[in-house]
Amino acid sequence: MSKARPGWFPRMRAARGEPPLLCRDAVELVTDYLEGALGDADRARFEYHVARCPNCGEYLAQIKASVALSGQIDPQELSPQARTELTGLFRDWLADRDGRA
């Protein structure tokens, strides 16, 4: 069988009596979709729904936006005290290693 276009395959499934994807179920597939973990048929079914449902389309956009915003959180800077302590730790390790060698 030739590769299904998104939108076409789900209609075929619907014609075979498979129920269309509900919004309630579509939102639970968002992460699997973004992770590339859906099989071809489920991915096509998800894309078909999201392309036609403005609410689920918006929901998907919001998940992507919140992931992007999370990426803007910077870790706290290294304190001078921690830096000094860790350098001390390194010197102890080096003295020990080279002392044994």
Next chain:
Amino acid sequence: METDEDLLARLRAGDESAFEALVERYHPRLIRFALSFAPRWELAEDVVQETWIGLLRGLDRFEGRSSLGTWLFQICANRARSMAAREARIIPVDPEGPAVDPALFQADGAWAEPVAAWADPPTDAAEQAELIERIRRAIDDLPPGQRQVVTLRDLEGMTAAQVCEIMSITEVNQRVLLHRGRTRVRAVLDRLDKEVTHR
């Protein structure tokens, strides 16, 4: 910027400045990750200090099959777990059921209310900082497993494969934790957006 591999080679030769450069690069990120196990600063500092000791002691054994970053976070995860075990903390199991609040949907499975588009992110620096702070708190409030995975994926930008390796979890487990965590962070942002637009 010097690569991790170059710094590692200099570190093996006993070069202190290479160690300092690695600390500069990874220490703040490791602290943040350690805090995702036990949200107590002193504990996190101990965990990460043990992580650096683990790195130095394991230098001869490290073969570079995974990246230095993955290895460091893996040591950190192991140390944090044994520390949590010593503290006799019970790690809660994630609940079953849908991640998205079922009350948002009608009986037929369609949205009860339209999903309203969010306002554009603020351009004002202070408002931006406040928004980022709110997201940080939302992530802090996640259950530990979700917090750890979201921290590694969305704050560190690591791949799913790296996270599975660091956390010793399956791909499916990784996705479940990520899904629940992201769902909750998005819900907090949605509430925040409604507060702001209805102000």
